[in-house]
Amino acid sequence: MKKISIVLLMIAVIFVSGCVDTPQDKQNQNEVNENHIAELPYEELSEDEITALASALADEYKAEATYQKVLDTFGAETKPFSNIINAEIKHSTKIKELYEKYALDIPENELYNSIPEFETVANACSAGVQAEIENIALYDELNTKIDNEDIKVIFVSLKRASQESHLPAFERCSK
Numbered sequence: 001m002k003k004i005s006i007v008l009l010m011i012a013v014i015f016v017s018g019c020v021d022t023p024q025d026k027q028n029q030n031e032v033n034e035n036h037i038a039e040l041p042y043e044e045l046s047e048d049e050i051t052a053l054a055s056a057l058a059d060e061y062k063a064e065a066t067y068q069k070v071l072d073t074f075g076a077e078t079k080p081f082s083n084i085i086n087a088e089i090k091h092s093t094k095i096k097e098l099y100e101k102y103a104l105d106i107p108e109n110e111l112y113n114s115i116p117e118f119e120t121v122a123n124a125c126s127a128g129v130q131a132e133i134e135n136i137a138l139y140d141e142l143n144t145k146i147d148n149e150d151i152k153v154i155f156v157s158l159k160r161a162s163q164e165s166h167l168p169a170f171e172r173c174s175k
Contacts, residue, residue, distance in 0.1 A: 045102050049151055052142040053098055056155065057107065059138055060092040063131055065111035070124045073117050080169035081124070087161060094154050101150070121173065128170035135162045 045053075067085040071078055092109070099106045118124035139159035146152060 045148060046146075048145040049148050050104065052146050052151065052155075053095060053104070054107070055138065056142060056158070057092060057095045057099070059135055060088055060095060060158075061107075061109040062111055062115075063088045063135065064092060064109060065115045066127065066131065068112060069115040070118060070121070074121055074124070078121060080166075080173055081128070084128075084166050084169060087166065091158050091161070094158065098151060098154060122175075125170050125174035129167065129174050132162045132167040132170055135159075136167070 064085060067081045067088060070081045071085065074081075076082060096106050118127065136159055139155050139162070143152060143155055143159075146155070
């Protein structure tokens, strides 16, 4: 009888563990949802959601302009800026896709000339650390103001990229 109970318990554990999302499953699900954002239902945007989109795009534009300024100052192959700028362009593109979906006018990125030059790559990396910390905090704040599922999917994905990839890369190069 004890053997049957143990076997049944093991089967139950195996069954339940197959039904629980792992962090990797959730990441894959977010990536799938992000890639199929146009397939999510159209929902009317609130004023808070429109403002959130504008804030997110402005922050991504600022990162693009800053990292481009670093590349122009220190060379196009300056790591990690040469990698991360491409990610930032993808981030702003994802937000622009939401602008297009909801028929909003997409603002231009006119921040480049307002970005100061850095004296060293290490100084630029330190600024990158601060920018990514602020970006993560921004997405935390914005996510409290939105209900629209397609915006949430994008914002969660962009925050995760900043937190898990960009911030560590800038932390490494700022030392």
